Amino acid sequence: MGREFFVWENFVILSEEKMAAKEKYEESELFRIRHSAAHVMAQAVLEKFPGAKIAIGPAIDDGFYYDFDLPRPLTPEDLVEIEDRMRQIIRGKFPFVRKEISAEEARKLFRDQPYKLELIDGLESGGFDENGEPLNEKPILSTFSHDTFTDLCRGPHVKDTSEIDPEAIKLMSVAGAYWRGDEKRPMLQRIYGTAWYNKEEMEQYLWKLEEAKRRDHRKIGRDLDLFSIVDEVGAGLILWHPKGAMIRKITEDFWMSEHERSGYQFVYTPHIGKASLWETSGHLNFFKENMFSPLDIEGQQYYLKPMNCPFHIHIYKSQLRSYRDLPLRYAEKGTVYRYERSGVLHGLMRVRGFTQDDAHHFCREDQMPHEIDFVLEFSLNILRAFGFNDFKAYLSTKPAKSEGDPARWKAAEAALEASLKRYGVEYELDEGGGAFYGPKIDLKINDAIGREWQLSTIQFDFNEPECFDMNYIGEDGLPHRPYMVHRALLGSMERFFGILIEHYAGAFPVWLSPIQAVVIPIADRHLDYAKKVVESLKSAGLRAYADERSERMNAKIRDAQNQKIPYMLVVGDKEIENNQVALRLRSGENPGPMALEAFLDKARQEIAKKI
RNA sequence: GCCACCGUAGCUCAGCUGGUAGAGCAGACGAUUCGUAAUCGUCCGGUCGAGGGUUCGAAUCCCUCCGGUGGCUCCA
Structure with missing residues (x-):
């Protein structure tokens, strides 16, 4: 196991190879699967809400989404229903068929779809793609159809829906999203989903999400008593x-x-400065929306400093x-x-x-x-x-x-x-x-x-x-x-x-750990020795305390473990007799009894090396 | 700010379609003195986020506000 360092998979400097890999994703089968799953989802949603207006539905990292304008908010039950229907559609082995069309045909085809019409306008004028990004050249319009659903889309897609594993898709959440990301435009309902090659990969992904939740700083902050944010303060x-x-x-x-x-x-x-200062600096010009309202002091305006x-x-x-x-x-x-x-x-x-x-x-x-x-x-x-x-x-x-x-x-x-x-x-x-x-x-x-x-x-x-x-x-x-x-x-x-x-994940390196060592006496008769050990640790500059509670050793270890304290020093009859401490690490490793001096050396070294 | 969801004891959560609250953990107290991830028992603990409304009656329904979560937008 070792220490609880987390290896970030996608936590690298963006090199050219990585950029290439990113481009490759868009040509990958997984990308096609996800993009196609978005279409399947749109079909299921349209069946459920025949009057729905559809916006865009791309593949994204880990999955896909599709934006809809719907008559009512979606519920979790809707998602279950839509997801079930998606599986049915997928099992139908419907081919994805590409067709090039003229802008005129496209307008006719999507006459009831205002968002699509806007996209067509953008594409035709050679101006903008589906994200509102400027285009270099005028694109060829195309549609992709499967079963009863046809979408304005440049692809690519899977050959047919059998390439999508019905057990490897899952609808994750629904969220509001502005049309074209513009807060002045209508708010649409976005359904996020995930899709993978197979069930195992999806489960691995879901497990990773769970794991991520476990290391959420808000949860750890509470569990380890590091910080809080309370309503009454603000x-x-x-x-x-x-x-x-x-x-x-x-x-x-x-x-x-x-x-x-x-x-x-x-x-x-200081924390505040006069309005004129922020006028001179320009902040009241270009940063005002991010500044708190001014304080009035003897008729003068003062602002909390944003910089x-x-x-x-x-x-x-x-x-x-x-x-x-x-x-x-x-x-x-x-x-x-x-x-x-x-x-x-x-x-x-x-x-x-x-x-x-x-x-x-x-x-x-x-x-x-x-x-x-x-x-x-x-x-x-x-x-x-x-x-x-x-x-x-x-x-x-x-x-x-x-x-x-x-x-x-x-x-x-x-x-x-x-x-x-x-x-x-x-x-x-x-x-x-x-x-x-x-x-x-x-x-x-x-x-x-x-x-x-x-x-x-x-x-x-x-x-x-x-x-x-x-x-x-x-x-x-x-x-x-x-x-x-x-x-x-x-x-x-x-x-x-x-x-x-x-x-x-809360297991800070020793030099940063708020508590570096806990001394755990096995029984009350070991308390005096435990306190003596703590004194030595403290005079050596370690942050340490003795767990004096009338709990069993196992409980003390468990609590220290959960508090991610780097060193646990168990002391009982044997340790007292030999003037030792029995070291246990939060990794679960158990180096066992050693002279106190030996432990101090080890600790000093690790602290100096910042590990 | 916008959309959706959420807000019950310090924490995690139960409480169905309205009949004024419950568990585990934590805490206090007591017993226990025990060799590497939870000893046992007793007790304490909530005007159900706030305010207003509907109702004979609201934690449960409605409205407003506050806060949180996931997104969107923003991020000098």
């Missing part, structure tokens, strides 16, 4: 319990010492800066508040108040490439210390609408890309995906059920230095605009903690 606001706070403290201590030794200077800034940068900029501006002063690196664990719409809140991952491990670099143009190298290497090292090696990197470049000198954009993008290459980080290019004020690198990882979360971000800002008219005096005696880089490595303490919990 949605999206986190209470860190002592054990969670201990992990945070260890994380922050490590973070602080790494920053200190790498040339950062720490700053502290730390304006404060750091003011520290920069507190005196005249020389080119010799640069680079400056200001770091702060800055607590910010952002209004997030209620529907998007999610445990620790998406909250309304959080602490960013923020920093701002100010440098000269000639220092910029090195500064990026430095920050990228620094982030990778920090992330590795927490056991993260696999993530996706994204490089986002200049969008159509942007501010700042194009030459600066070019230089910054080049610096970012060069650093990624230098450090061997494979990345995906998100052309035009940068913010209006600068290009950036994002590092993202997946949570327990494959949702992607942003961790680190390194982004240039060409806007704020202008807004605040930042300067330094160059060798030429003239003022120059410094380059400014925002960066957060862990992202926010809250989200990072959530990701940590899921990554380790």
Whole structure:
């Protein structure tokens, strides 16, 4: 067994091979099976609701969905019924028949299907595909038919429904989805389903989903008493319990010492600032929807800070800066508040108040490439210390609408890309995906059920230095605009903690474990010795306690096990006699009796190695 | 914010079509002193998310709000 590290299957840097694999999925039989299952589902739904309007139904990772406009909300019973009917249809061995048609024919065929008509318009004008994405060339329209159902579709599909295993499909859930993802358009009902080559594969998938639930940070957070979110305090606001706070403290201590030794200077800034500050910074322009309403203080408006940068900029501006002063690196664990719409809140991952491990670099143009190298290497090292090696990197470049000198954009993008290459980080290019004020690198990882979360971000800002008219005096005696880089490595303490919990399923490495060792006396007469052992552990710097309850040893082990405490030290008559402890690990391994000193050596080593 | 579902003791959950609540775990107390994943017993614990309505009577039905879950949208 070993330790409970989780190996992420889809948790890799997107390399070219992976991209190729992704393209291959769309040509795979599994893709055709899923896409075809979506059609079969649409048929079953249309039979049940003859007036239903159908939208689109693609294959997706792990399954498929289809969007419908229905006369009433779907119930779980409906899903069972639809699923049963799907099996019947599949057993009918209906062939899928492709037919090319003209736009005119298509309009006639789908005259009662307004969503299809809209798609036809988009396709015909050569403008947009089914997702509303622009098309390069005018496509040939085609339909696919099986049994009684015909859909506007480019395919590909299975030859006939016998290629779908009726025992390897399952309807998973129904959810609302805006037509074309636009919240101004109608809300449709989306049915999600999953489909596999065979029953075994599907069951394996379902088992994985169950497993993912078991490592959900919200559940573990409660079970291990790490944090809570309570109604009366407010949605999206986190209470860190002592054990969670201990992990945070260890994380922050490590973070602080790494920053200190790498040339950062720490700053502290307030939680609120005057409206005029946020006007100057531009936040009231482009970030207002995410800011809490202002506080009125003696007739002046103050806002809770959604970001730390304006404060750091003011520290920069507190005196005249020389080119010799640069680079400056200001770091702060800055607590910010952002209004997030209620529907998007999610445990620790998406909250309304959080602490960013923020920093701002100010440098000269000639220092910029090195500064990026430095920050990228620094982030990778920090992330590795927490056991993260696999993530996706994204490089986002200049969008159509942007501010700042194009030459600066070019230089910054080049610096970012060069650093990624230098450090061997494979990345995906998100052309035009940068913010209006600068290009950036994002590092993202997946949570327990494959949702992607942003961790680190390194982004240039060409806007704020202008807004605040930042300067330094160059060798030429003239003022120059410094380059400014925002960066957060862990992202926010809250989200990072959530990701940590899921990554380790609560079995944190020893150096992070809030309780590292529990001493378990077998009977009450071993209590004194147990307490003595705890004292030794504590003076050696371990976080330890004795389980003094009048419970049986088995119960104490079980509880320690469930609390994922790394070391259990059982002490009974034999241990007392030999001045030993009997070590048991949460993995179930049982190294057995050893001298206390021997255990301390082992523990010290593992803590130093951060495993 | 939108769609759907959900909200009963600290936790997990039962309580059918309306007749004012129950289990296990946790907790307290007592007994037990035991060698690698749950010792036994007793007790405590809920104005059924909040407010309003229908009804002789609401945890059960209706409305509003709050919160959660899964999606959508958003994510500087």
